[in-house]
Amino acid sequence: xxxxxxxxxxxxxxxxxxxxxxxxxxxxxxxxxxxxxxxxxxxxxxxxxxxxxxxxxxxxxxxxxxxxxxxxxxxxxxxxxxxxxxxxxxxxxxxxxxxxxxxxxxxxxxxxxxxxxxxxxxxxxxxxxxxxxxxxxxxxxxxxxxxxxxxxxxxxxxxxxxxxxxxxxxxxxxxxxxxxxxxxxxxxxxxxxxxxxxxxxxxxxxxxxxxxxxxxxxxxxxxxxxxxxxxxxxxxxxxxxxxxxxxxxxxxxxxxxxxxxxxxxxxxxxxxxxxxxxxxxxxxxxxxxxxxxxxxxxxxxxxxxxxxxxxxxxxxxxxxxxxxxxxxxxxxxxxxxxxxxxxxxxxxxxxxxxxxxxxxxxxxxxxxxxxxxxxxxxxxxxxxxxxxxxxxxxxxxxxxxxxxxxxxxxxxxxxxxxxxxxxxxxxxxxxxxxxxxxxxxxxxxxxxxxxxxxxxxxxxxxxxxxxxxxxxxxxxxx
Amino acid sequence: xxxxxxxxxxxxxxxxxxxxxxxxxxxxxxxxxxxxxxxxxxxxxxxxxxxxxxxxxxxxxxxxxxxxxxxxxxxxxxxxxxxxxxxxxxxxxxxxxxxxxxxxxxxxxxxxxxxxxxxxxxxxxxxxxxxxxxxxxxxxxxxxxxxxxxxxxxxxxxxxxxxxxxxxxxxxxxxxxxxxxxxxxxxxxxxxxxxxxxxxxxxxxxxxxxxxxxxxxxxxxxxxxxxxxxxxxxxxxxxxxxxxxxxxxxxxxxxxxxxxxxxxxxxxxxxxxxxxxxxxxxxxxxxxxxxxxxxxxxxxxxxxxxxxxxxxxxxxxxxxxxxxxxxxxxxxxxxxxxxxxxxxxxxxxxxxxxxxxxxxxxxxxxxxxxxxxxxxxxxxxxxxxxxxxxxxxxxxxxxxxxxxxxxxxxxxxxxxxxxxxxxxxxxxxxxxxxxxxxxxxxxxxxxxxxxxxxxxxxxxxxxxxxxxxxxxxxxxxx
Numbered sequence: 001x002x003x004x005x006x007x008x009x010x011x012x013x014x015x016x017x018x019x020x021x022x023x024x025x026x027x028x029x030x031x032x033x034x035x036x037x038x039x040x041x042x043x044x045x046x047x048x049x050x051x052x053x054x055x056x057x058x059x060x061x062x063x064x065x066x067x068x069x070x071x072x073x074x075x076x077x078x079x080x081x082x083x084x085x086x087x088x089x090x091x092x093x094x095x096x097x098x099x100x101x102x103x104x105x106x107x108x109x110x111x112x113x114x115x116x117x118x119x120x121x122x123x124x125x126x127x128x129x130x131x132x133x134x135x136x137x138x139x140x141x142x143x144x145x146x147x148x149x150x151x152x153x154x155x156x157x158x159x160x161x162x163x164x165x166x167x168x169x170x171x172x173x174x175x176x177x178x179x180x181x182x183x184x185x186x187x188x189x190x191x192x193x194x195x196x197x198x199x200x201x202x203x204x205x206x207x208x209x210x211x212x213x214x215x216x217x218x219x220x221x222x223x224x225x226x227x228x229x230x231x232x233x234x235x236x237x238x239x240x241x242x243x244x245x246x247x248x249x250x251x252x253x254x255x256x257x258x259x260x261x262x263x264x265x266x267x268x269x270x271x272x273x274x275x276x277x278x279x280x281x282x283x284x285x286x287x288x289x290x291x292x293x294x295x296x297x298x299x300x301x302x303x304x305x306x307x308x309x310x311x312x313x314x315x316x317x318x319x320x321x322x323x324x325x326x327x328x329x330x331x332x333x334x335x336x337x338x339x340x341x342x343x344x345x346x347x348x349x350x351x352x353x354x355x356x357x358x359x360x361x362x363x364x365x366x367x368x369x370x371x372x373x374x375x376x377x378x379x380x381x382x383x384x385x386x387x388x389x390x391x392x393x394x395x396x397x398x399x400x401x402x403x404x405x406x407x408x409x410x411x412x413x414x415x416x417x418x419x420x421x422x423x424x425x426x427x428x429x430x431x432x433x434x435x436x437x438x439x440x441x442x443x444x445x446x447x448x449x450x451x452x453x454x455x456x457x458x459x460x461x462x463x464x465x466x467x468x469x470x471x472x473x474x475x476x477x478x
Numbered sequence: 479x480x481x482x483x484x485x486x487x488x489x490x491x492x493x494x495x496x497x498x499x500x501x502x503x504x505x506x507x508x509x510x511x512x513x514x515x516x517x518x519x520x521x522x523x524x525x526x527x528x529x530x531x532x533x534x535x536x537x538x539x540x541x542x543x544x545x546x547x548x549x550x551x552x553x554x555x556x557x558x559x560x561x562x563x564x565x566x567x568x569x570x571x572x573x574x575x576x577x578x579x580x581x582x583x584x585x586x587x588x589x590x591x592x593x594x595x596x597x598x599x600x601x602x603x604x605x606x607x608x609x610x611x612x613x614x615x616x617x618x619x620x621x622x623x624x625x626x627x628x629x630x631x632x633x634x635x636x637x638x639x640x641x642x643x644x645x646x647x648x649x650x651x652x653x654x655x656x657x658x659x660x661x662x663x664x665x666x667x668x669x670x671x672x673x674x675x676x677x678x679x680x681x682x683x684x685x686x687x688x689x690x691x692x693x694x695x696x697x698x699x700x701x702x703x704x705x706x707x708x709x710x711x712x713x714x715x716x717x718x719x720x721x722x723x724x725x726x727x728x729x730x731x732x733x734x735x736x737x738x739x740x741x742x743x744x745x746x747x748x749x750x751x752x753x754x755x756x757x758x759x760x761x762x763x764x765x766x767x768x769x770x771x772x773x774x775x776x777x778x779x780x781x782x783x784x785x786x787x788x789x790x791x792x793x794x795x796x797x798x799x800x801x802x803x804x805x806x807x808x809x810x811x812x813x814x815x816x817x818x819x820x821x822x823x824x825x826x827x828x829x830x831x832x833x834x835x836x837x838x839x840x841x842x843x844x845x846x847x848x849x850x851x852x853x854x855x856x857x858x859x860x861x862x863x864x865x866x867x868x869x870x871x872x873x874x875x876x877x878x879x880x881x882x883x884x885x886x887x888x889x890x891x892x893x894x895x896x897x898x899x900x901x902x903x904x905x906x907x908x909x910x911x912x913x914x915x916x917x918x919x920x921x922x923x924x925x926x927x928x929x930x931x932x933x934x935x936x937x938x939x940x941x942x943x944x945x946x947x948x949x950x951x952x953x954x955x956x
Contacts, residue, residue, distance in 0.1 A: 022914035024740040024827045027927070124757040193750035195757065195844075207844075209757050211750075255746070262502040268733070271933065272671035272689075279602040279673065279687050349502045366673075366685075366843060366935075436500035449505070455749065456934050457844075 032191065033257035036230060039138040040256075040474045043231035047134035048221070051232045058242075061144035061224055062154050068319040069148045073301040077315050078329045087291025087298075089313070089331055095165045097121035097416070099303075099313055099331055101293035102204060104362035105284040110381075110388035115294045117303055117313050118363060119333065119416060120204045124195065126167070127246045128160040128182040128211040131191060132219055132227070139227040141178070141219065142247065147414025148318045149332050151421070155244040155411065156236060159225065177222055181213050188213040192253040195457040196465065197369060199412065200361025202311070202333050204287075207365070207457065208246075210253045230254070234473030240409040241421070245466065248410065252465035254472050255455070258448035264348050264436060265443065267452065273443055274459070277358035278368045285362055309380050311335040314418060332418040337379035338409070339422030341463045342396045344373040344429045345405065345478050346444065348436065352478035353444040354426075355392070355434060359461060369461040370453070373442070377422075391439060399427045406476035410466055424466055426476050447471050447478065510669065511735035514708060517616040518734075518952045521709035525612035526699070529710045536720075539622035539702055540632050546797040547626045551779040555793050556807045565769025565776075567791070567809055573643045575599035575894070577781075577791055577809055579771035580682060582840035583762040588859075588866035593772045595781055595791050596841060597811065597894060598682045602673065604645070605724045606638040606660040606689040609669060610697055610705070617705040619656070619697065620725065625892025626796045627810050629899070633722035633889065634714060637703065655700055659691050666691040670731040673935040674943065675847060677890065678839025680789070680811050682765075685843070685935065686724075688731045708732070712951030718887040719899070723944065726888065730943035732950050733933065736926035742826050742914060743921065745930065751921055752937070755836035756846045763840055787858050789813040792896060810896040815857035816887070817900030819941045820874045822851045822907045823883065823956050824922065826914065830956035831922040832904075833870070833912060837939060847939040848931070851920070855900075869917060877905045884954035888944055902944055904954050925949050925956065 044051055074082070079092045089099035102118040130141040145157035159178050167176045167183065181187050191212040198206040221227060228236075233251065236242045243251075265273070291298075295306050303313035312334045319327045344355040359371035376390045405426040412420035436444065450468055453459040460468065470476045522529055552560070557570045567577035580596040608619040623635035640654045645661065659665050669690040676684040699705060706714075711729065714720045721729075743751070769776075773784050781791035790812045797805045822833040837849035854868045883904040890898035914922065928946055931937040938946065948954045 022742065022826045022909070024742055024829050025744055027739060027741050027745045027924075029744065029746070122760065122762070190746055190750040192746070193753045195753055209753060261505060263505050264500065264502055266503055266507065267505045268507070268668055268670070272668040275671045275673055275687060275935075282600065284600075348500045351502050431500070446505075457753075 032255055035138050036254055036256050036472075038136075039230040040234060040472070041231055042137055042229040043235050043474065046227060046229045046232050047137070047139055048227045051235045054226075054232070054236060057226060058144055058154065058156070064223070065146065066319065067146050067153050069153065069316050071301065072315050072317045072329060074315050075300065076317065076329065077331070080315070080329065080331060082291070086289035089290060095123075096163070099290060100204070101288035101290045102362060103286045103288050106360050106362070107282050109360075110384055115288060115296070116310065116362075117290055117293060117296060117333075118204045119202055119206070121163070121206050123164040125163040125208045126160055126179070126182050126211060127158050127208050127250050128179075128213060129247070129250045130159040130178055130181050130188070130219060131212055131214045134227065137229055138214075139229055140233065141221060142226050142228050142233070144224045144226070145244070146320050147244065148316050148330070149416065149418040149420065150241065150244065150411045150414035151419050152241055155414065156233075156242055156247055157244045158247050158250050161246045177225075178219075181215060182211050188215050192255055192455070194253055194455060196249060196253070196454075196460075196462070197364060197458055198462055200359075200363040200369070200461065202363065202417070204363045205365045206363070208249070210250045212250060212254060230473050234470070234475040237470050237473055237475040238406075238408055241411055243410070243469075245411060245413045245462070248466045248469040249462055251469040251472055252460070253454055256451055256472050258451050260351050260446045260448045262349070262351055263446045263449060264353060265445070267449060270443065270445060270449055274358065274368075274370070277441065278366060281360050281367050283360055283362065283364075283367050307383070309336055309383075316418070333416060333420070334418040335377060335420045337377050339377045340374055340393070340396060340425070341372050341376070341422045341466070342374045342425035342427055343464075343467050344392060344395065344434055345426055346429055346431075346434065347478075348444070351446060353446055354450065355438060356443050356445045356450070356464070358441050358443070361461070365458055370445075370450070370459055370464055371461045372464050372467055375463050391442070392434070395429060395433060396425060396427050399425075403428045405478065406470055422463070424470070426467065426470070426478070510733055513616050514732055514734050514950075516614075517708040518712060518950070519709055520615055520707035521713050521952065524617055524705060524707045524710050525615070526617070526705040529713045532704075532710070532714060535704060536622055536632065536634070542701070543624065544797065545624050545631050547631065547794050549779065550793050550795045550807060552793050553778065554795065554807065555809070558793070558807065558809060560769070564767035567768060573601075574641070577768060578682070579766035579768045580840060581764045581766050584838050584840070585760050587838070588862055593766060593774070594788065594840075595768055595771060595774060595811075596682045597680055597684070599641070599684050601642040603641040603686045604638055604657070604660050604689060605636050605686050605728050606657075606691060607725070607728045608637040608656055608659050608666070608697060609690060609692045612705065615707055616692075617707055618711065619699060620704050620706050620711070622702045622704070623722070624798050625722065626794050626808070627894065627896040627898065628719065628722070628889045628892035629897050630719050633892065634711075634720055634725055635722045636725050636728050639724045655703075656697075659693060660689050666693050670733055670933070672731055672933060674727060674731070674932075674938075674940070675842060675936055676940055678837075678841040678847070678939065680841065680895070682841045683843045684841070686727070688728045690728060690732060708951050712948070712953040715948050715951055715953040716884075716886055719889055721888070721947075723889065723891045723940065726944045726947040727940055729947040729950055730938070731932055734929055734950050736929050738829050738924040738926045740827070740829055741924045741927060742831060743923070745927060748921065748923060748927055752836065752846075752848070755919065756844060759838050759845050761838055761840065761842075761845050785861070787814055787861075794896070811894060811898070812896040813855060813898045815855050817855045818852055818871070818874060818903070819850050819854070819900045819944070820852045820903035820905055821942075821945050822870060822873065822912055823904055824907055824909075824912065825956075826922070829924060831924055832928065833916060834921050834923045834928070834942070836919050836921070839939070843936055848923075848928070848937055848942055849939045850942050850945055853941050869920070870912070873907060873911060874903060874905050877903075881906045883956065884948055900941070902948070904945065904948070904956070
């Protein structure tokens with residue numbers, strides 16, 4: 001089907017070219033936050049479908065394609081092999097990604113020094129969502145996309161989710177639909193465009209380009225694509241495993257209204273605290289050959305930790321009908337156990353705040369990013385004394401239902417991670433549970449402060465961005 | 479001498495603690511830009527001295543101390559040696575910095591692949607300037623500080639300029655004066671605090687913490703320190719080699735008024751262009767042992783390029799009277815030739831703009847930062863065909879005097895670089911010389927856009943920050 005626009009076209013303006021004849025323009029678009037709020041308010045129905053009909057639409061897309069993913073031994077990987085010298089897991093093209101070893105030394109916490117496999121993928125990919133007004137309301141073009149690592153395979157992804165290998169045809173597959181809106185200057189109006197980190201525990205210094213672009217002119221929606229309002233996406237974010245990680249991180253970057261003029265910490269103080277956190281940690285990382293990563297064991301079909309913790313490197317074979325290529329094999333990281341990822345929330349003088357954590361992750365480009373209050377996989381800590389359990393975890397696990405403002409299970413990137421799921425929560429607390437001055441490494445911030453930071457890269461980690469997406473789309477209100 | 483404050487104290491507010499009893503505060507300090515503008519307007523006289531008397535004050539400080547720097551062969555370095563395996567130049571403490579080798583591969587320009595010595599200094603240092611109101615005008619506490627690499631040895635530096643080794647006493651020398659204002663939360667009111675890159679051609683991923691802190695309570699000025707207004711510092715920035723690099727980079731981070739509401743490119747488009755520049759470049763770096771850096775030769779007293787270009791690694795012996803320690807030896811990087819570093823400027827609809835260049839430097843943490851239009855050392859390009867000369871260089875070199883809005887020679891960091899000097903310029907151009915749409919990699923930006931970017935790290939390189947400091951202090955008006 002094709003949805004046609006009934007709105008007046010937004011003024012064309014591109015990141016690529018200067019204004020006509022050197023004319024200056026307003027530096028800020030004051031109408032955009034209102035337009036995003038209007039889209040977030042439309043929860044029940046959009047130009048293409050009613051929210052209650054979405055499940056049928058997704059089921060239809062699932063029926064329209066044949067997908068099959070099965071685990072295989074490493075020996076059955078096609079094009080992938082362990083390099084003779086290093087034991088690194090590499091593709092013969094030299095592209096895509098490699099699995100290598102990393103040694104990490106940090107200066108606090110229960111784990112001070114360890115080695116682990118890590119994914120190195122130096123290419124910057126594009127995660128792009130196309131926006132367009134229908135009947136005066138911004139809609140976003142979402143894709144029903146199969147990813148081999150997702151338990152339910154098909155989830156709602158950005159319009160474009162492509163590594164450079166994808167769209168420069170290293171895959172030798174089909175063209176990436178709609179990618180020209182994101183790669184060609186002048187094709188649309190950029191609403192957000194920022195390099196953001198991915199999982200710092202599993203990726204070495206990986207960034208993706210998160211883009212929101214408002215289309216100019218008609219955009220036909222292919223069968224696997226669906227125009228949804230921000231509010232409709234918010235409704236879908238209340239369900240488990242519908243909106244994929246790549247969609248969530250882009251939605252987190254939407255320039256929604258930053259409404260709080262007051263906060264516990266002025267913006268400059270918040271930046272100063274963050275700078276202090278980034279400065280005070282020394283994180284030393286060194287690549288090591290995968291074959292010599294201490295504490296990890298390789299067998300025919302996995303590389304796993306000797307104690308069974310953390311994650312496994314495994315291999316899968318994929319058959320798919322709506323991907324750029326028809327079938328392939330690849331390695332995936334499979335975490336051990338369901339994660340728990342939560343922001344604690346409190347109001348101060350009526351202003352909502354979230355408790356952010358300055359997290360060290362070995363794969364971050366720069367030492368520290370702001371994560372949720374709790375970001376934890378139980379199995380990794382079960383063997384440790386109680387004092388080494390993550391702070392605030394028990395507050396989340398023991399929260400009475402009326403304090404849980406949001407809860408849903410979401411998957412991490414299904415192109416690299418197998419069954420990597422986490423319970424995402426917002427949990428309300430009070431002064432008796434967490435004071436205004438939390439322990440070192442934690443800080444109360446407003447949603448607007450996170451929104452102002454996420455305009456720039458490497459401040460807000462990918463897990464916190466999932467929770468920010470829930471706020472931006474109205475899936476949770478504080 | 480001691481200058482005492484006559485102002486009402488600024489309200490105490492620290493980055494370290496939340497407001498009293500969880501009270502929220504305004505997120506932005508709307509008075510601060512006005513207070514900085516008022517300080518910049520005071521050009522002739524400050525609370526401590528008249529600007530015309532500054533040269534005498536500095537000469538007196540020079541007389542008060544004995545300084546001697548002499549070149550020595552590597553064999554006379556004390557505590558420094560070439561590591562037996564790698565040939566890296568290291569200190570026996572394992573601290574300070576090391577000189578290692580780096581292999582760099584980039585994807586455009588006349589140099590695509592090279593190897594070079596590089597300084598690795600993983601510690602984050604503090605560059606901090608203390609501010610205080612006298613008679614209602616903000617003054618900044620500047621230090622007359624000897625650095626061995628500066629041709630005139632003594633220049634005006636920040637209040638505190640210290641590596642972590644300095645202030646944690648690895649030097650085993652005297653305490654760093656005033657450092658407690660920057661390291662202890664609650665001692666002052668933070669005006670700016672951001673991690674900024676240093677020279678990406680000479681440092682591997684080096685960041686320093688750039689801080690401006692307004693003091694609470696009396697601050698006695700030690701003999702080597704001087705309270706100056708922003709306008710007085712601007713006057714001094716018009717002279718050659720008075721204000722050192724560390725002072726300039728901190729002054730660039732001053733949160734001055736961002737006055738332009740209109741620009742050739744809206745802020746989101748500018749960020750998008752920057753993200754695109756950062757994404758489209760692939761920079762591959764790999765450390766190599768210093769003893770095996772291709773194209774470089776080590777003799778008794780230098781490591782130099784076989785063709786005599788770029789820079790030399792040399793060693794010096796230092797005797798000083800006002801440093802934390804009395805004497806020491808150390809390596810320095812000595813560039814070959816005087817650099818040329820310039821912003822081209824133009825007005826569009828009356829709004830001043832600077833032509834920024836998205837520069838790739840091998841040592842940047844993340845591929846690209848915004849540099850000046852021209853940043854160039856003639857000797858490095860003299861052997862190349864004319865087409866490979868840097869764009870816009872001839873416009874700068876051939877500019878008629880009435881188009882040169884600013885020109886001064888400044889030194890780079892005298893603690894690491896020997897006689898590293900560059901002519902810094904602002905040169906006005908018109909439509910016939912540079913259009914509104916410049917070549918790829920270049921973009922017209924307003925001073926306010928640079929000010930908004932420099933609140934965050936790794937957007938604006940250290941050379942562009944020197945030129946921004948000239949703007950912030952009123953040394954140049956566009």
